[in-house]
Amino acid sequence: MRTAIFFDREGWREGAVALDDGGRMLLRDEPDPADLPRLDGVIVGGFTDHHVHLQLVEHELLAASRLGRVVDLGGNPGALSVLAEGAPATRVEYAGAFLTPTGGYPSDREWAPAGSVREIENVASSMAHAATAVAEMAEAGASCIKVASNRTAGPVFDDIVLRAIVEAASAVGLPVVAHAEGRGEAQRVARLGVATLAHAPFTERLDDDEIAEQAASVSWISTLAIHGGADLHVALDNVRRFQAAGGRVLYGTDMGNGPTPVDLNALEIAALRDAGLDAPALLRALAPGDPRDPASVLLLLPHRDADPTRARRLTAADLES
Structure with missing residues (x-):
């Protein structure tokens, strides 16, 4: 057993970590026993x-x-349910299929797996169909609903249908995440009740009043490292001002969009630092799990303000050295 400093998702606390009879490492929240050696480093839950x-x-x-939890934002709900059941070391949550208008993004993309797109006719009379699509995803185990609102790549839902999706999702306790792309889309989906933007806005620079409105109503998933050139410049500027306005930035990589690692992404971490997130803000964006949960992945950082890319899995050898 070793005493250790750990992050409980709100602040740093004192505890003790030990191996149980089954060889699992368990962290307990307890006073610091003076006679125990201290772990060299600090503990966080998986990101x-x-x-x-x-x-x-x-x-x-x-x-x-080093990921303790991932959220899939567009895939075949049946296949994702199987993946979630077969991934004991990492908690898998998912939105299920993209909800999009007939012919909307990404229905025409070769990369979209079979069953990963649920098209809904984009007319006011489709409100019942929208509710049915939300119910299908909820029944498949979704923890959120994903809407494609990419005006640069095809039709988007009109206000009436999108509002119906948001209301149907709210009725079953699910937030809506939107891929908002194209001039005015980030503001429109936020106004209609979407909880989270799947990408920090990158197709236009939001003015300071728009940033303030966004910070008060929605969270942004970063996905900065998938961009380059002007799109990256715009996204970084938007995130920098959104963060300064008190907006909630969430670490996300759009894993699968190009050659992204199936792990923590150092390029995304670097981009978030470029956007002004200091060590505490970066840790909040990474949303580490509670390390006191017996099912949690335990990570070891050299010290509290260490670069998250320096984190590694805590091992039994760390308690013996």
Whole structure:
């Protein structure tokens, strides 16, 4: 057993970590016994990637990663349910299929797996169909609903249908995450009740009043490292001002969009630092799990303000050295 400093998702606390009879490492929240040696480093729970696509990557690699939780934002709900059941080391949550208008993004994309897109006719009379699609995802085990609102790549839901989706999701206790792309889309979906933007806005610079409105109503999943050039410049500027305005930034990589690692992404961490997130803000964005949970992945950091990319899994050898 070793005493240790750990992050309980709100602040740093004192505890003790030990191996149980089954060889699992368990962290207990208890006073510091003076006669025990101290662990060299601090403990956090496994990090969260809030935007992944597990059907597009070697998802088996999650078992050795530093991710304790991932949220799949667009895939076949049946396949994702199977993946979630077979990933004991990493908690897998998912939205199920993209909800999109007939012919909308990403219905025409070759990368979209079969069953990963649920098209809904974009007319006011489709409100019942929208509720049915939400119910289907909820019954498949979804923890959120994903809406595609990409005006640059095809039709988007009109206000009436999108509002119906948000209301149907709210009725079953699920937040709505939107891929908002194209001029005015980030503001529109926020106004209609979407809880989270799947990507920090990158197609236009929001003015300071719009940033303040966003900070008060929605959270942003970063996905900065998938961009380059002007899109990256715009996204970084938006995130920098959103963070300064008190907005909630969530770490997410769009894993599967290009050659992304099935683990913590150093490029995304670097981009978040470029956007002004200091060590505490970065840790909040990574949303580490509670290390006192027996099912939690335990990570070891050199010290409280260490770069998260320096985290590694805590091992039994750390308690013996």
